Amino acid sequence: MGIAERKEKQKQDLRKAILDASMKLFVEQGYENVSIRKIADLIEYSPTTVYLYFKDKNEILFNLHEIGFQKMAEYTADIFTIKNPVVRLHKMGEYYMKFGLENPEFYDLMFILQAPMEALQTIDNCQWKSGDQALGKLKETIQECMDKNLIEKGDVHAIAMAIWGMVHGMVALAIRNRFDKLVPREEMVPMMNKGLTWLLNVLDASGNKT
Amino acid sequence: MGIAERKEKQKQDLRKAILDASMKLFVEQGYENVSIRKIADLIEYSPTTVYLYFKDKNEILFNLHEIGFQKMAEYTADIFTIKNPVVRLHKMGEYYMKFGLENPEFYDLMFILQAPMEALQTIDNCQWKSGDQALGKLKETIQECMDKNLIEKGDVHAIAMAIWGMVHGMVALAIRNRFDKLVPREEMVPMMNKGLTWLLNVLDASGNKT
DNA sequence: CAAATATACTTAACACTGTTAAGTTGTCAA
DNA sequence: TTGACAACTTAACAGTGTTAAGTATATTTG
Numbered sequence: 142m143g144i145a146e147r148k149e150k151q152k153q154d155l156r157k158a159i160l161d162a163s164m165k166l167f168v169e170q171g172y173e174n175v176s177i178r179k180i181a182d183l184i185e186y187s188p189t190t191v192y193l194y195f196k197d198k199n200e201i202l203f204n205l206h207e208i209g210f211q212k213m214a215e216y217t218a219d220i221f222t223i224k225n226p227v228v229r230l231h232k233m234g235e236y237y238m239k240f241g242l243e244n245p246e247f248y249d250l251m252f253i254l255q256a257p258m259e260a261l262q263t264i265d266n267c268q269w270k271s272g273d274q275a276l277g278k279l280k281e282t283i284q285e286c287m288d289k290n291l292i293e294k295g296d297v298h299a300i301a302m303a304i305w306g307m308v309h310g311m312v313a314l315a316i317r318n319r320f321d322k323l324v325p326r327e328e329m330v331p332m333m334n335k336g337l338t339w340l341l342n343v344l345d346a347s348g349n350k351t
Numbered sequence: 352m353g354i355a356e357r358k359e360k361q362k363q364d365l366r367k368a369i370l371d372a373s374m375k376l377f378v379e380q381g382y383e384n385v386s387i388r389k390i391a392d393l394i395e396y397s398p399t400t401v402y403l404y405f406k407d408k409n410e411i412l413f414n415l416h417e418i419g420f421q422k423m424a425e426y427t428a429d430i431f432t433i434k435n436p437v438v439r440l441h442k443m444g445e446y447y448m449k450f451g452l453e454n455p456e457f458y459d460l461m462f463i464l465q466a467p468m469e470a471l472q473t474i475d476n477c478q479w480k481s482g483d484q485a486l487g488k489l490k491e492t493i494q495e496c497m498d499k500n501l502i503e504k505g506d507v508h509a510i511a512m513a514i515w516g517m518v519h520g521m522v523a524l525a526i527r528n529r530f531d532k533l534v535p536r537e538e539m540v541p542m543m544n545k546g547l548t549w550l551l552n553v554l555d556a557s558g559n560k561t
Numbered sequence: 562c563a564a565a566t567a568t569a570c571t572t573a574a575c576a577c578t579g580t581t582a583a584g585t586t587g588t589c590a591a
Numbered sequence: 592t593t594g595a596c597a598a599c600t601t602a603a604c605a606g607t608g609t610t611a612a613g614t615a616t617a618t619t620t621g
Binding site: 255308314333344 | 462463464465468477478479482483486502503505506508509510512513515516517518519520521523524527528529530531532533534542543545546547549550552553554
C-alpha cells in the first residue's frame, strides 16, 4: 500500500516537525518559554493539532529528554577506549559536567525537571531506559576499578549513586545559580574539575595503598 | 506614636499571614500549586493586596526559602558539638540528606528552583547569605579535618563544592525521581548514606595513611 | 456514481496563571 | 468640613495546558 505508506510518512514528518520546533524554542528560549501555542505557531498549525501527535506537553518534553541523552552520548563517545578505568572514570565525570554546563536546557530536562519523569510514569512500561543505561556504564567502570584494586571496594550501586550524585550535584548547583556568588563564571569549570580530581586522587591513593 | 505603631504591627501581621498561607499551600500541595490567587483566598483578601506586601511571587518564594534555611538549621543544630571533624562532616552530610528527603518542598526552594535566586538578583545587595553561611560551616569543618591531617589536603573551596555537590546531587536526584526505578523507596536513605559513608571512609583512610 | 464513514485539522471555550491600571472605600490631619 | 493619603478591590491583559465540538477533505462502501 504505497498510499498508506506515504500517509504514514507524512504523519511521522509532522511529528518530527513538532519535536524540531519544540527543540528550537527550548534551546533558544529556555524551558519555561516552550508552550504548545508557540510550537503550533512555528509549525503553522493550530495548537490542538499538537495533541493529535502527543498526549500532552510532558510527552513532548520526554521525547526531547531522550534526544538529550543522545547528545550526551556524543560527548562521551570517545571515552570508552580509555584502558585505565580510573582515568576513564575521571574523564566520564569531566565530560558529564562539560555537557551539563554547555547544554543547561537539555541537562535540566534530563536530570532536574519533573515533567519527563511524569510522562514516563503514565505512558511507558515504566523503565527509565536512558538513565539506566548511563548509570550502567558508570557502574561497569567502577566495578572494573574495584576488580583491578584501583579503588577501595564497596557496594557498587551505592558508590555509583554517590559519584553520579557528586557530578550531578555540582552541575545542578551551577546551572541553578547556587554557585554564582561563590565562584566567578570563568572559574566555575576549573573549580568543579578540581573537586572531581581531588576525589579521584583520594580514591586512587587509597587503592595504591592496598 | 502608639497609633502609627499599631498600624505598623498590623501591616507586619498581614505580611506574615501571607507568608503563612503561602507556606501552608506550599507544604501541603507542593510548589506548583502555590498561586497568588490561592494565597489571597486563604487570607481572605483580593489577589492584588498581596502585591502591596511583596513585589512579586519570587519575593514570596525567597522569603519561604529563608524559612527553609532556619528549618534546616534546626536539623543540624546539635551537630556542632561533635569534636572529631570527620565524624562531624559525616553527620552534616547525613542530616543534610535527611532534611532534604523529609522536606522536599523546602529543599526544592532552597537548592533547586530558580525563583528565589531571581528574587535575589533584583532586590537585595545581591549576596546569597543563607547559602554562604551554610557553605561556610562546611568549609570550616573541612579545613579542620585538613589541619588535623585527617583527610587529604587540597583546595578547601573546590573540595567543599565537591562534597556539597555529592550530598545535594543525591538528594536532588532522589526528590526529582531519578532514583525511583533504581532503588526502592525504603532503601533510598540507607543507600544514600552508604554512598556518603564510603566516601568518608576513603577520605579517613587516606588521612591515616599520611 | 452517491452516500456513509473515517481522517486531519480548526474554532471556541474552560479554568487556570502572574501582574497591572484604575477605581473605591475609610481614616486621619489641616 | 475638606482634602489627602492609605488600604484594598474590580476589571482587565496576556498568557498557560487542555478538551469538546465542529468542519472540511478524502476514502471506502452500498
